[in-house]
Amino acid sequence: MIALTGLFLCIFLIVHLSANSILLLPEETARRLYNSYATTLRESPLIKVVSYVLYLSIVLHMMYALRITLANRKAKPQPYLVNKSNENSSWTSQNMGFIGLLILLFLIVHLANFWARIKLGIGDTVGLDASGQKDVYEITYHLFQNIYFVLFYTILMIPLGLHLNHGLKSAFKTLGFYHRKGLRIVAKISLVYALIMAIGFGIIPLIVFLK
Amino acid sequence: MKVTFKIWRQAHSDAKGEFKPYEVNGLTEDMSFLEALDHLNEHLVRSNEKVIAYEYDCREGICGQCGLFINGRAHGPHPHMTTCQLHMRSFKNGDTIIVEPWRAKAFPVIKDLIVDRSAFDRIIEQGGFISAQTGTAAEANSILIGKKVADKAMDAAACIGCGACVATCKNASAALFTSAKINHLNSLPQGHQEANKRAIEMTAQMELEGFGSCTFTGACEVECPERIPITNIAEMNARRTKAKWMG
Numbered sequence: 466m467i468a469l470t471g472l473f474l475c476i477f478l479i480v481h482l483s484a485n486s487i488l489l490l491p492e493e494t495a496r497r498l499y500n501s502y503a504t505t506l507r508e509s510p511l512i513k514v515v516s517y518v519l520y521l522s523i524v525l526h527m528m529y530a531l532r533i534t535l536a537n538r539k540a541k542p543q544p545y546l547v548n549k550s551n552e553n554s555s556w557t558s559q560n561m562g563f564i565g566l567l568i569l570l571f572l573i574v575h576l577a578n579f580w581a582r583i584k585l586g587i588g589d590t591v592g593l594d595a596s597g598q599k600d601v602y603e604i605t606y607h608l609f610q611n612i613y614f615v616l617f618y619t620i621l622m623i624p625l626g627l628h629l630n631h632g633l634k635s636a637f638k639t640l641g642f643y644h645r646k647g648l649r650i651v652a653k654i655s656l657v658y659a660l661i662m663a664i665g666f667g668i669i670p671l672i673v674f675l676k
Numbered sequence: 677m678k679v680t681f682k683i684w685r686q687a688h689s690d691a692k693g694e695f696k697p698y699e700v701n702g703l704t705e706d707m708s709f710l711e712a713l714d715h716l717n718e719h720l721v722r723s724n725e726k727v728i729a730y731e732y733d734c735r736e737g738i739c740g741q742c743g744l745f746i747n748g749r750a751h752g753p754h755p756h757m758t759t760c761q762l763h764m765r766s767f768k769n770g771d772t773i774i775v776e777p778w779r780a781k782a783f784p785v786i787k788d789l790i791v792d793r794s795a796f797d798r799i800i801e802q803g804g805f806i807s808a809q810t811g812t813a814a815e816a817n818s819i820l821i822g823k824k825v826a827d828k829a830m831d832a833a834a835c836i837g838c839g840a841c842v843a844t845c846k847n848a849s850a851a852l853f854t855s856a857k858i859n860h861l862n863s864l865p866q867g868h869q870e871a872n873k874r875a876i877e878m879t880a881q882m883e884l885e886g887f888g889s890c891t892f893t894g895a896c897e898v899e900c901p902e903r904i905p906i907t908n909i910a911e912m913n914a915r916r917t918k919a920k921w922m923g
Contacts, residue, residue, distance in 0.1 A: 533889055537847035540888030543779050546682075546695065549748030550846065553755070553898035559846055561891065635892040641914030643907045 467533065468636035470526040475633055475658070477519055482665045488605065488673055496602040500594050503601040507584070527569065534562045557627040558635075567624040574617065578608055609673040618670040626663025630655050677703040677764060680772045681716060683728055686785050689792075693785065695774070705765035709752065710735065710742065712764055713775075729788040735760045737901060740836030743843065744789055745776040750840040750899040758838060758901045778839050780848035782886045793839050795885040796853060802881040803874035804857045806866045819865050832860035834902040841896035841904075847888030852896040854882045855912035856904045862915055872923035875915040 487499045506512050550559050557564065581587045583601060594600040608614050633655035634648070642648065678701045686693030700716050707715070710732050717727040733741035742759040746752040752762040767773060775789060783791040821829075833856075841852035858875055861867030867874070883889075890909050897906040 533891075537849075537888035537891070540781050540848040540886055541779060541846065542781055545745055545748065545776055545779055547748035547774050547776075550844075550893075550895060552749060552753075553844060554893040554895040558891070558893035631892075638892050638906070638910035639890075639913060641910055641917050643910035643914055645905070645907050648907060648910070 466529045467526060468639040470522040470529075471632050471636050473518070473522045474526065475629065475636075477522075478629075478662055478666075482662060485666065485669050488602075488669055492676075496594060496600070497596070499602040499605070500596075500598040500600060503583070504598045507599075523572070527565075530562065530565060555631070557631045561628065561631060564624045564628045567621060568628055571617075571621040571625070578614075579604065606673060609670045612674065615670045615674045619667040622663045622667035625666065626659045629662055630659035633658060677705060677769050679703065679712070679764075679767060679770070681713075681775055682772055683775045683789070684777055684785075685728070685788055686777075687787065689784055689786055697772075703764055705763070707764045708735070708760060709744075709746070709762040709764065709766075710760050729786075729790050731790050732760055737761045738836060740838040740901075743778055743791075743838045743840060745778060745843055747774055750778070750844040751838075751901065755898045756901055756903050758836075761901075778843035780839075780842050780887070782848065782850070783839060783842060791839070793837070795887070796837050796839065796850070798885060799850065799854055799878055799881045800857065802877040803870060804861070804878065806861060807870065808866065821864060825863055829860050829863045832856040832863070832904065832908060835860075835900075835904055836902060838901060840899045840901065842887065844895045844899045845888065845890075846893060846895070847891060849890045849896075850882050850885070850887040851890035851909045851912065852900065852904055852906065854878055855908040858912050858915060859908050871915070872919035875912065875919040876923070879912065879916050 484499075484502055487495055487502065489495070490498065506516075579601075582589070582604065583591055583599060592600045592603055594602070609618070634652045637648065637651045642651070678699070681698045681700060682695050683698060684693055685696045698716055700712065700719070703712050703715060710730075713728060713730060720727050730744060731741050733739045735742075737758040737760060740758075743751065744759045746759070746762070751757050751759045753766055754762065777783075777785050777789045778791045778793075780791075782795040783793055786792050835853060835856035837853060839853070842848050842850050858878055862871045862874060892906065892909070894906055897904065
């Protein structure tokens with residue numbers, strides 16, 4: 466279940482990053498495209514269904530991760546006095562739970578910044594743009610004028626990248642893909658995918674800040 | 677050569693254990709690690725102290741009996757090696773060497789450095805065999821097996837059941853052991869008849885024994901003396917899924 470929901474979230478991130486790249490266009494075009502994209506997302510009934518699958522995936526991914534982590538801790542009640550796990554495995558693979566918690570911290574702030582305000586209407590009311598659509602571009606642009614938010618959004622993409630790199634290739638193995646050469650290719654794809662996601666999501670707030 | 681061993685001492689399974697330091701002189705670099713422990717035990721006998729309990733049998737890396745967690749690594753500092761194949765030349769004069777038993781809920785300590793690995797036996801009892809008529813040995817060429825399949829089965833069959841995979845895994849998962857045993861038999865024609873049952877029942881027993889689940893850190897395949905690759909675990913997952921949904 467962790468693997469399946471994880472893979473779904475990986476696909477979601479590709480769509481999300483593609484949409485974010487609109488922010489890199491010249492201001493007027495970016496505002497128009499970004500706002501109409503956001504409106505489409507809010508009003509399309511099909512995307513509503515997908516969004517519920519997304520919420521469910523995030524919740525299930527966390528619930529199963531918590532359950533499996535607790536069970537695994539129970540399986541190893543006594544730690545070693547000395548354990549040089551860095552010599553036989555990557556730090557990321559040993560600390561997926563902790564890295565996941567960092568991503569959860571990011572997600573909470575991220576949802577409070579956008580989702581809560583735009584969809585739930587919590588906080589300051591959202592302005593309208595020239596064509597009468599909710600000005601999501603303005604909210605994004607405004608948020609990324611604050612250097613602390615920019616740093617938060619950029620730095621927390623490092624754990625995201627680490628999590629994706631280990632998670633993507635492991636999901637394939639968990640789901641039973643065992644072709645040896647194929648898995649080597651999957652590992653390379655995971656690395657490239659994780660780099661694109663971490664750098665892509667991380668650099669956009671910086672560029673918006675410097676615009 | 678002189679080293680200080682810091683060794684886990686525990687009188688019996690319910691006793692509270694602790695680390696005890698032992699300074700050992702007169703070792704040579706050519707001694708095996710187990711010989712160094714033998715050397716220490718001789719001293720303990722002479723000074724009327726209780727000897728340190730640890731397991732070994734063949735001392736040539738093929739039986740899977742020995743297994744100690746040495747300086748933070750299963751079977752010591754080198755990859756793909758059993759404890760008995762480790763020599764004192766891997767350490768420096770004056771080193772402190774920390775020796776711990778395998779740690780896992782499913783491997784309770786019996787005494788000092790000896791753990792009870794019968795959980796592995798109970799996994800084997802659930803299907804780590806084939807049901808066949810006994811009698812005289814069958815003609816070897818009556819069942820033809822391709823070289824590729826034979827090699828793959830042999831690679832998995834190489835598992836000696838030492839438990840280093842469980843010991844090094846942060847989740848104490850027995851997935852590498854169980855997958856090696858399942859894939860060994862399931863890839864051969866003799867094992868086909870019970871393939872689905874084997875995949876389901878051996879993995880179920882693995883979970884029942886209180887081993888954790890695999891999160892693919894990859895530590896097990898580094899410490900495995902027989903170089904069983906972690907792709908075996910992915911293959912076991914595939915076999916189990918197939919057995920559950922299509923079996």
